[in-house]
Amino acid sequence: MARALRRRAGSLVLDNLFRTLAAAGRFHPAGRAARDRVEIFRDIPYLDSGRLEHRLDVYRPRVAPAPWPAVLYIHGGGFRILSKDSHWLMGLRFAQAGYVLFNINYRLAPAHPFPAALEDACAAYTWLAREGASYGADLSRLVTTGESAGGNLATALAIAACTRRAEPFARVVFETGLVPRAVVPACAILQVSDTARLRRRFPRLPAYMADRALVCEEAYLGGTRAACLELADPLLLLERGGPFDRPLPPFFAPCGTRDPLIDDTERLARALARLGVHCETQFYQGERHAFHAMMGRPAARRCWEDTFRFLEHALAERTLAAPSSRAQESSSGTQESSF
Secondary structure, rough: OOOHHHHHHHHHHHHHHHHHHHHHHHHOHHHHHHHOOOEEEEEEEEEOOOOOOEEEEEEEEEOOOOOOOEEHHHHHHHHOOOOOOOHHHHHHHHHHOOEEEEOOOOOOOOOOOHHHHHHHHHHHHHHHHHHHHHOOOOEEEEEEEOOOOHHHHHHHHHHHHHHHOOHHHHHHHHOOOOOOEEEEEOOOOOOOOOHHHHHOOOOOHHHHHHHHHHHHHHHHOOOOOOOOHHHHHHHHHHHHHHOOOOOOOOOEEEEEEEOOOOOHHHHHHHHHOOOOOEEEEEEOOOOOHHHHHHHHHHHHHHHHHHHHHHHHHHHHHHOOOOOOOEEOOOOOOOOOOOO
């Protein structure tokens, strides 16, 4: 009972904290100035369901000429909380850098467990393949990205785009013929099953962090382990080694050294290296989960600079050279994690 109450309280606190910070940020002078340089289209349906969960916002530069490289952004929140509205700063940041960003909502667990979120992300992807060019998107320079749970969905989308799978929602992604040029899963939970592994890997992991991971697993997977759940764990698919019908795009995976999900990021780099896929990782000393969302902090600024540097090269070249099996070290820290 105590654990259940602690989990429920933790979820409410985190949800309200993120929503309050997002709302307050809209009144900051820097936020207002950024919006003056960005054009925003809100609540565009990507499915004709009439649901708020099936809408997206478009952020694009007012000054740079179209077409722009395109970003499909998928918000985090453990598959359970938050929305495109809580992640409006991501839209501004990418649009300021010369990208057109499509920031999506999707159905949330536990009311809508897997595969609802991925079904919606796949539907948004197919909508983008059809309609993105009308918003100035250069779909030959497409990036899929998100943080935490969104990084999981962005990675699963890339797998669906490169593999002819049996699931109808994944098959339609493959059939668009559209493959991302880069994937950026930031501080991503890439294996939702067996979140107890985090406590085994980091015995000193605080109880509230372990609780958040377990709640995510229970809500998203719905307590089942059916074979159809494998796209919920894109890391395991990559570690299994394919096969893939199309080459996977290069990855950039940033993470803080005090984020328990650092282990997923390290495993991602090793799995992609074995597949011959370029993966650059950057670890930021002392930073916690989703640190890059606090954009005024020095480490967050470095993370965004590293992200845009990577994308500049990834979108300019057909393929990046040899896969990076070595995790690269950020100027802000080392590869060591501690709790």
